[in-house]
Amino acid sequence: MDYLPPDPFQDEYTKxxxxxxxxxxxxxxxxxxxxVDQIDDDDLLIRGPGQLGERSKSVVTxxxxxxxxxxxQPHHITDQVLxxxxxxxxxxxxxxxxxxxLIGIAGAVAYFGIVKYTGRIHAMSILGDSSTLDxxxxxxxxxxxxxxxxxxxxxxxxxxxxxxxxxxxxxxKGTFIPNFLxxxxxxxxxxxxxxxxxxxxxxxxxxxxxxxxxxDWRLQFLLVTFYVHHKGHLWENSSGWLSxxxxxxxxxxxxxxxxxxxxxxxxxxxxxxxxxPIPLPEELFLLTNLKLxxxxxxxxxxxxxxxxxxLTDLVYLDLHHNHLTGSIGSELARLSNLRVLNLNDAGQNxxxxxxxxxxxxxxxxxxxxxxSNLSAVGTLPAEIQSLTDIQYLDMKNCGFSGTLPSxxxxxxxxxxxxxxxxxxxxxxxxxxxLQKLAVLDLGENKLEGPFPSEISKLPLLQKLxxxxxxxxxxxxxxxxxxxxxxxxxxxxxxxxSGTVPDxxxxxxxxxxxxxxxxxxxxxxCCTCDTLAxxxxxx
Numbered sequence: 001m002d003y004l005p006p007d008p009f010q011d012e013y014t015k016x017x018x019x020x021x022x023x024x025x026x027x028x029x030x031x032x033x034x035x036v037d038q039i040d041d042d043d044l045l046i047r048g049p050g051q052l053g054e055r056s057k058s059v060v061t062x063x064x065x066x067x068x069x070x071x072x073q074p075h076h077i078t079d080q081v082l083x084x085x086x087x088x089x090x091x092x093x094x095x096x097x098x099x100x101x102l103i104g105i106a107g108a109v110a111y112f113g114i115v116k117y118t119g120r121i122h123a124m125s126i127l128g129d130s131s132t133l134d135x136x137x138x139x140x141x142x143x144x145x146x147x148x149x150x151x152x153x154x155x156x157x158x159x160x161x162x163x164x165x166x167x168x169x170x171x172x173k174g175t176f177i178p179n180f181l182x183x184x185x186x187x188x189x190x191x192x193x194x195x196x197x198x199x200x201x202x203x204x205x206x207x208x209x210x211x212x213x214x215x216d217w218r219l220q221f222l223l224v225t226f227y228v229h230h231k232g233h234l235w236e237n238s239s240g241w242l243s244x245x246x247x248x249x250x251x252x253x254x255x256x257x258x259x260x261x262x263x264x265x266x267x268x269x270x271x272x273x274x275x276x277p278i279p280l281p282e283e284l285f286l287l288t289n290l291k292l293x294x295x296x297x298x299x300x301x302x303x304x305x306x307x308x309x310x311l312t313d314l315v316y317l318d319l320h321h322n323h324l325t326g327s328i329g330s331e332l333a334r335l336s337n338l339r340v341l342n343l344n345d346a347g348q349n350x351x352x353x354x355x356x357x358x359x360x361x362x363x364x365x366x367x368x369x370x371x372s373n374l375s376a377v378g379t380l381p382a383e384i385q386s387l388t389d390i391q392y393l394d395m396k397n398c399g400f401s402g403t404l405p406s407x408x409x410x411x412x413x414x415x416x417x418x419x420x421x422x423x424x425x426x427x428x429x430x431x432x433x434l435q436k437l438a439v440l441d442l443g444e445n446k447l448e449g450p451f452p453s454e455i456s457k458l459p460l461l462q463k464l465x466x467x468x469x470x471x472x473x474x475x476x477x478x479x480x481x482x483x484x485x486x487x488x489x490x491x492x493x494x495x496x497s498g499t500v501p502d503x504x505x506x507x508x509x510x511x512x513x514x515x516x517x518x519x520x521x522x523x524x525c526c527t528c529d530t531l532a533x534x535x536x537x538x
Contacts, residue, residue, distance in 0.1 A: 012510070018231075030102065038488070042273070042276075042466065064348045066393045081085055094220070096385050097162050103261065108188055118534065125340050129190045137150065137153065137154030137155075137233060138473045143386045144242075145233060145242070146197075146200070146201045146204065146242060147159065147161075147200075148161070148196075148197050148200040148201065149197055149201070149228060149233075149242075151192075151383045152192035152197055152228075153192075153197075153231070153233065153280045154233075158190045159190075159192070159197075159200065160426070161200060162202075165200065165203050166189075166203075166276065168203040168204075168206040169189075169199060169200055169203040171206070172199055172202060172203055172206065173187055173199060176214070176217065177199070180214055180217070180218045181218060181221065181222075181286070184283065184285060187199060194225045194228040194229035194281055194283070195221075195225050195281075195283060197224075197225075197228045198221050198224035198225040198227075198228055200222065201224050201242065202217060202220065202221055202224070204244075205217075205220075205244065206251065212479065215261060215262075216248070219248060219262070219263055219287070220248050222283050222284065222286055222287055223241075223248055223251065223254065224242065225281055225284075226280075226283065226285040227241055227242065227279055229272070229281040229282070229283075230272065230278055230280075231272065231275070231278065231300075234271075234272060234275060235268075235271040235272065236270055236271060236273070237252050237271075238251075238252055238271075239252040240249070240252055247260070247262075249484070252268075253266055253268040253271075254266060255267060255268045255292060257289075262287055262289045263287050263289065263290065264290060264291045264292065264313075265290065265291055265293070265316075266287075266290065266291035266292070266293055266294070266295070267292060267294045268294065268295055268298065269294050269295065269296040269298060269318070270296070270297045270298060271295070271298045271465040272299035272417060273297050273298065273299065274299070275299045276299065276301075276314070277299045277300065277301025277302070277322070277323035278299060278300070278301055278302075279300070279301055279302030279303070279305070280300055280302070280305045280307070282307055284307070285305070285307030285310055285311060287311075288310065288311060288312075288313070289313055290311050290313065290314060291313050291314060291316065291337075292315060292316040293308075293311075293314065293317050293318065293319075294318040295315070295318070295319055295322070296318045296319065296320045296321060296322075296342070297320070297321040297322070298322065299322065299323065299324065300319060300322040300324060300346075301322070301323040301324065301325075302324065303324070303325055303326040304324050304325070304326045304327065304328055304329075304346075304352060306329065306331070308332075308335075309329070309332065309334050309335065310334075311335065312334055312335060312336070312337065313337060314335050314337060314338055315337050315338060315339050315340070316338075316339065316340045317335070317338060317340065317341050317342070318340070318342040319342070319343055320342045320343060320344040320345055320346055320370065321345045321346070321401070322345075322346050322347075322348075322350070323346065323347070323348050323351075324346050324347045324352045324456045325347055325351045325352060326352065326353070327352070327353040327354065327355075327377075328343070328352065328353070328354040328355075328374075330355070330357045330360070330408060332359075332360070332363075333357075333359035333360055333362040333363060335363070336362055336364070336365070337364060337365060338363055338365060338366055339365050339366060339367045339368070339389075340366075340367060340368045340369065340370070341366060341369050341371075342368070342370040342393065343364075343370060343371050343374060344370040344371065344372045344373060345372065345373045346374065347373075347374060347375075348360070350373065350374065350375040350399075351375075352374050352375065353374065353375040353377055354371060354374050354375070354376060354377065355375075355376070355377040355378055356376070356378070356380065356381050356383070356384070357381075358381070358383055360381075360383065360402075361383040361386035361387070362386075362529065363382075363387065364386055364387065364389065365389060366387050366389060366390055367389050367390060367391050367392070367413075368390075368391060368392040368396070369387070369390060369392070369393050369395075370392070370394045370395075371394065372394050372395060372396045372397055372398065372418070373396070373397045373398070374398055375398065375399055376395070376398040376399050376400050376422070378400075378401075379400060379401060379402035379403075379490075380395075380400050380404070380405055380419070380424075381405070382403070382405045382407045383407075384405060384407055384408065384411070385405075385407035385408075385410045385411065387411065388410075388412075388413070390411050390413060390414060391411060391413050391414060391415050391416070391436075392410070392414075392415060392416040393414060393416065393417050393418070393419075394416065394418045395418065395419055395422075396418045396420045396421045396422075396441065397420070397421035398421070398422055398424040399422055399423065400419070400422035400423065400424060401422070401423045401424070401425070402424065402425070402426075403424065403425070403426035404419070404424050404426050404427075404428065404429055404442070404447075404511075405429070406429040406430065408429060408431065409429055409430050409431050409432070409433050409434065410433070411434065412434060412436070413436060414432050414434050414436065414437050415436050415437060415438050415439070415460075416437075416438060416439045417434075417437060417439065417440050417441070418439065418441040419441070419442055420441045420442060420443040420444050420445065420465065420467075421443070421444045421445075422444075422445055423444070423445065423446060423447040424445040424446065424447060424448070425445070425448075426447065426448075426449075427447065427448060427449030427450070428442065428447055428449065428466075428469075429453075430452070430454050431452070431455070431458070432454035432457045432458070433455060434458060435458065435459065435460070436460060437460065437461060438460050438461060438462045438463070438484075439461075439462060439463045440455075440458075440461065440463065440464050440465070441463065441465040441535070442465065442466055442469070443465040443466055443467035443468055443469070443489065443491070443533075443535070443536070444467055444468045445468060445469065446468070446469075446470075447466065447468075447469040447470070447471070448469065448470045448471070448472075449471065449472070450471065450472055450473040451471045451472070451473045451475060451476070451490070451493075451496060453472075453476045453478070455476075455479075455482075456476045456478035456479050456481055456482060457478075458482070459481070459482070459483075459484075459486060460484060461482050461484065462484045462485060462486050462487070462489075462509075462512075463485075463488075463535055464485070464487070464488050464489070464535070465487070465489045465536070466489060466490050466491065466493070466534040467489050467490075467491040467492075467533055467535075467536070468489070468491060468492070469513075470492075470493060470494075470495065471490060471493040471495060471496055472493070472495035472496065473495070473496065473497075474496075474497050474498040475496060475497070475498030475499065475500065475512075475520065476498075477498075477499075479500070479501055481505065482501075482504075482505075483507070484507065485501075485507060486504070486507050486508075486509045486510050486511050487498065487510075487511040487512055487513070487534055487535040488504065488513045488514070488515075488535070489512075489513070489514040489533065489534060489535045490514070490515055490516070490520075491514060491533075492516060493514070493516055494516050494518075494519060495519070496515075496516060496519050496520055497520060498512055498520055498521070499520065499521040499523070500515060500520060500521070500523045500526060501523070502523045502524050502525075503524070505523065505524050505525035510525070511534050511535065512525070512527060512534030512535070513525055513526045513527065513534070514526070514527050514528075514532050514533065514534055514535075515527075515528070516528070
């Protein structure tokens, strides 16, 4: 596609000079914990007559012995008789010790159990229920993946970072995120959500003192968040991803601008074909300079992402053959630079709905529009004429009703038109101005009326499918002028008569001709099998 910039990365990426980052991103303020030896003499306690208590951070008192604060002067012991503590049963100290020990063990078990359970819950938040987990982290994958990814995704437990990485993580979390990614929700240290894993990954770069500017860090953070969220270790090809040896603009499927300062494309089809559907992460839509997104056949699930409406620079959007649900809103009209929109089968079994509202007519740059097997709401509006640059229009099996708008005849750049499999119940409008049209599929509708003689005026027509229509009249003799015809199907139109050119049978790439043979004179290669439907999959 000539409107997309070429891949600027033909040469191997050369690292920039390394330099320390201390002080450039954030200041580390370490507060040393006070040791027990630093307790002032004023903190010493008297437990009994003339005896000093042991130094401790906690104080245990006995009600039988009044405690008095020690002064810096020698303590004067009075002759007052102090009440003595009650005698405890023999071996009572042993039972107390065992009790405290058991309580301590129970508390530790409960604490670590909660931590482990919490970590597992966080891991499940990005993986789904344990019964559907894709546990495919083999030894090679674990060796190549960051530690926190392995913990959260592969091992399904909370990550325990080193002190150094935790220190860098805290700095990034406190300064980098608020200043450069304020849209990111609050992160929690033990969380296994994708953004948190990405920040720990970035913390390793800070630790290694690899020199990237803040914009590079921001872009990498967003890419890694997507990788973690969408189970990158399962992709068919994730070459370069998460490597500190390869510039992120050379990661598989990442397209950058010529200056490498922004990401303009993500071309990652088939990355999770056959796996559990996963919604796109909201962080992806912070890459606001994207011009191309191709996630075709990649197990994208959930509601149609509203974040796409903010990517107003998009020129190419391909989400075909996924598992989206909900509705495509009228906000789609905000993507006024779109030239290719492919949502064929984007919602399996018609679970994704759309309506061609008046706002849709604002997509005046569209050249290719594919919405087959989605659920249309309403009719095909006359505003379709606003798509003056459209060349490929595929909306088969969408469930449209009403009439075919005559405005279709104004789309003079059309080469492919497929509106089959709906419930249009009108005659076929005049399409004689579509001089570039090669494929016309209006089959499996409720069309009626005379056979459109204007069809014979489409010199490039190769396929005509009118299966299910109830057409009348005589086939025009001018059909012989259609020298490129390879598939012709008028199915069960019992009201038709006339002849079909034998010359079509010898055309290169010939597929088939289906006619009602009792009314139309059979040609050398015609079939009378009304169920054959030879043009359906062309």
